[in-house]
């Protein structure tokens with residue numbers, strides 16, 4: 001174990017790293033990040049563990065995640081680079097973070113975990129726990145797509161359906177966390193360490209240069225925060241000249257970060273086709289807004305109609321993603337005349353995971 005936590009609010013370090021949040025109620029961050037070294041990349045390993053010298057665990061629980069292709073695609077009259085994160089072992093980018101988290105669970109000797117998810121993180125955790133021989137209970141909203149539910153159960157995890165909004169599943173899990181370890185993909189800071197490798201891969205694929213913009217869907221915002229960390233590591237190592245502008249995308253129906261960023265009055269959340277980012281109160285919201293502002297990016301929002309249209313447009317280019325991923329594609333219509341340099345869109349989840357709308 002090469003990691004320690006500290007609170008993002010009161011800066012206290014916990015007496016036990018198995019705690020899922022600080023006594024003050026805030027989330028933990030990692031105490032420090034291991035510096036990036038190009039020479040330390042292990043080229044004998046494929047996937048994200050080739051960066052193991054930069055990762056804070058010594059155990060490796062892997063299903064072959066990472067090293068996803070970066071493919072040029074023409075969309076809305078613009079050439080962009082799509083990072084095919086949906087080609088991960090369980091069909092979503094979550095596998096990067098889960099591989100790190102479950103590796104740490106094995107190091108800590110944890111045998112049973114609970115987690116809440118809108119689907120993808122739960123499926124990912126179920127798969128990696130199956131790999132590691134850890135018992136997993138996954139709490140999901142009852143309205144989660146049947147494909148994701150089937151996937152979670154197929155890996156052998158216990159599935160618990162919770163009626164009502166996404167937050168109810170989180171509350172039920174926090175209750176269960178009094179008995180079992182809460183392997184949360186958003187409270188726990190370790191998944192960010194796995195996600196940062198996506199930034200490493202993007203810059204490595206571009207010959208150690210940073211793109212101008214990176215666009216990702218945001219719900220809890222862990223994806224954007226992980227990327228931010230990865231790009232900052234490369235800046236500190238003097239491998240890139242600046243951190244790309246980070247753009248987070250929300251669905252109009254549930255867009256608390258968009259509203260906070262643009263100082264708009266909060267709207268009553270509505271159901272959206274982008275189920276994976278439908279989060280009313282992102283617990284790392286402040287950190288997400290800071291990262292966006294620090295990189296001179298923005299939070300954008302798109303309607304469900306724009307999202308489904310974008311899903312169909314990118315599918316006609318041969319890339320089949322779920323609506324939650326298509327929100328990022330849909331923003332190109334807004335950004336289109338202003339695209340300079342390289343724009344990367346992270347395609348986060350497979351279209352096979354959601355029913356046709």
Ligand SMILES: [Zn+2]
Pocket residue numbers: 007008009010011012022023024025026
């Ligand atoms: Zn605290």
